[in-house]
Amino acid sequence: MKHKNIPQKLEYFIPMVHFLANTLGEHFELIVYEIDQEEAEASIIAIENSHISNRKVGDKAPKLLKDISNSIKKDEDMVLNYITKTNEGRPLKSSTYFIRNNEGEIIGAFCINLDLTNIKIAQNFLGEISSIEEEDSLRDKFPENVDRFLEIIIRNSLEEVDKPVPLLTKDDKLKIVEYLDDNNAFNIKDTINTLADELNVSRYTIYNYLDEVRTNKK
Structure with missing residues (x-):
């Protein structure tokens, strides 16, 4: 109809x-x-x-x-x-x-x-009986706009390597880029610039990392 x-x-x-x-x-x-x-x-x-x-x-x-x-x-x-x-x-x-x-x-x-x-109920139950702390609640907060969405997903990517930004190696940064790519974050126009600012590198460095990550996946 x-x-x-x-x-x-x-x-x-x-x-x-x-x-x-x-x-x-x-x-x-x-x-x-x-x-x-x-x-x-x-x-x-x-x-x-x-x-x-x-x-x-x-x-x-x-x-x-x-x-x-x-x-x-x-x-x-x-x-x-x-x-x-x-x-x-x-x-x-x-x-x-x-x-x-x-x-x-x-x-x-x-x-x-x-x-x-x-x-989440099952996770909380398993966490209680195994004394595992619950995941950071920021992951579940509603992103009200694109900037907030990028902030959350980039923070999640940094948590994957679990190091302060000044201590990140190239391999760590590649893992961050790979995480974001796997979650289609680079479909959003501002991701390259936002991530470059977060990692204190140039946007061209991020492009190079992204090319390397995608080449390694082939």
């Missing part, structure tokens, strides 16, 4: 929402947003398993989605496995695919949100 006034390219994703919700189960929320760049607005046109976020068709998209859609590179279409929270505090692991028209403009987004609530 065709939905009124919705671009055809977005129509294609609406049946996918229903299909994947039935395939993946009740812990996965599936959403299609329509994004109007001229009006700087985005709203839900299809949603399944809405009990996770208590959202409905017609609700506005979070500011983070609009910020990322404005910042993502023209040759990139997705941001994967970033951590957000619902308004009620449910932790989510989210991935977003941006939908473009024939002119390459972003007109929508297809989002998959995994509800981590039960996983």
Whole structure:
């Protein structure tokens, strides 16, 4: 069934929402947003398993989605496995695919949100019985804009090597770049400059590290 006034390219994703919700189960929320760049607005046109976020068709998209859609590179279409929270505090692991028209403009987004609530409960239980400290809560804070999103994911990458920046070796920096690349952070335009400032190196050094990481993956 065709939905009124919705671009055809977005129509294609609406049946996918229903299909994947039935395939993946009740812990996965599936959403299609329509994004109007001229009006700087985005709203839900299809949603399944809405009990996770208590959202409905017609609700506005979070500011983070609009910020990322404005910042993502023209040759990139997705941001994967970033951590957000619902308004009620449910932790989510989210991935977003941006939908473009024939002119390459972003007109929508297809989002998959995994509800981590039960996983967190299990982690907390296991942590209690094994006396393991809970993971830094910063990883689960909702990133309100692109700068905050980059701040969180870069901090997570630094925690992977667990050293102060002045003591980082080249291998450490390559691991940081690899972590960010694996999480598609370089799809965001400001990542190179932000990371260069954080590591006190030039942006060209980051480009070289990224080339080296991707070459080693081949």
